[in-house]
Amino acid sequence: MADYALMLFPIGIIVILFGGAKVAKRGEFWETAWDLDQSRAMQVFAAFMVILHHLSQTITNYRGIDKGPITLWNSFGILFTSIFFFFSGFGLYKSYRKKPGYLKGFLRRRLLTIYIPFQLANILYLIIFWKSKVSSAGDAVSCFFGFTLINSNAWFIVELFFLYIAFYLCFRFSRNERTAIIGLTVFAVLMVTGSLLLGHDHAKLRHWFMGEWWYNTTLIFILGILVAKFESRVKSVMMKGYKFVLPAMVLLLVGWYFLEEYIFGKYGYYQEWNGHPGYGEKFLTLLFQLILCAIFVLLMLQINLKVRYGNRLLLFLGGINYEIFLIHGVFREMLPGGPNGTLPDFWYLTLVYLLSIAAAVIMGWVDRRLIKITTGK
DSSP states (O other), X not given: OHHHXXXXXXXXXXXXXXXXXXXXXXTOOOTXXXXXXXXXXXXXXXXXXXXXXXXXXXXXXXXXXXXXXXXXXXXXXHHHHHHHHHHHHHHHHHHHHHSTTTTTTHHHHHHHHHHHHHHHHHHHHHHHTHHHHOOSHHHHHHHHHTSEESSGGGHHHHHXXXXXXXXXXXXXXXXXXXXXXXXXXXXXXXXHHHHHHHOOOOSSSEETTOSGGGTSSTTHHHHHHHHHHTHHHHHHHHHTTHHHHHHHHHHHHHHHHHHHHHHHHHTOSOXXXXXXXXXXXXXXXXXXHHHHHHHHHHHHHHHHTTEEOOOHHHHHHHTTHHHHHHHHHHHHHHSOOSTTOSSOHHHHHHHHHHHHHHHHHHHHHHHHHHHHHHHOO
């Protein structure tokens, strides 16, 4: 019975998303379905679900222990990570098209906005986990600047750094948008390919681009760029036959999920041994997971056409979204949860969420002031 009580967490996250939401009238759709407020609401939802994914890995020992329905969240992390990548690409392109001179000062503005929360989180991790994870002065310097990750959850920020730089270079120096998008896509594919070929990192401190989480959702960033470019056409297709397309998309998602889980179980990313790096198995698993993520994101976009999110809690959490995600690993590791811990699972999850939000409030206050000092905004 205690295991089923854990389902209160995903239910609560869904309530936060849909609480106070407005549904468009029959035959009508929201013109602002995919605007900045909607994307921020979706990213809050995604961040909380990714945290639940990490916590489910802890309490189930990576699927080794059945904890009831919450065990499924071991598989769901890629779906919610794909929301982050999608709206990162979507938002960049929309801003580029709508704001004259957007690329002027782009790198300083955009990189500092994500680097400052990243750096502050690194410092906190370094202070807290100094004795358990850092074994030399070289490690300390590398962790401080993020060249190795003492906070493994910060990989997402590292990838955004490279994608933002590539976006700037492609759109700044290409002859036209088509060439820029092709160049950015080639860069993303090369980054994914390189990461896949590197294999896994089993060291205490994580090295860049080693592990499937570094590449199994990255190309959804390009999907975001493409949907933003062809937004009106995509919306038109989604609106036509909405009441038939929506359930069809749900069925397709469920069906493809079971197919992806079969492929993941039979092949997966860990078919590695001497003389067999498992590149074929990795590529096949990646292909099926990318399709699953694309279906999921498109389904969420379709739902957004009819549902307008909006409540004070979403607005509040949206302001500290990065901080919550970057700091939750501290409490995930420090609190005595999991198979060998003393905290009951329900209280372990509750405390991780509450402490992460509390710490993120303070971090967010510091980050905003540092960002204002360095960028003037």
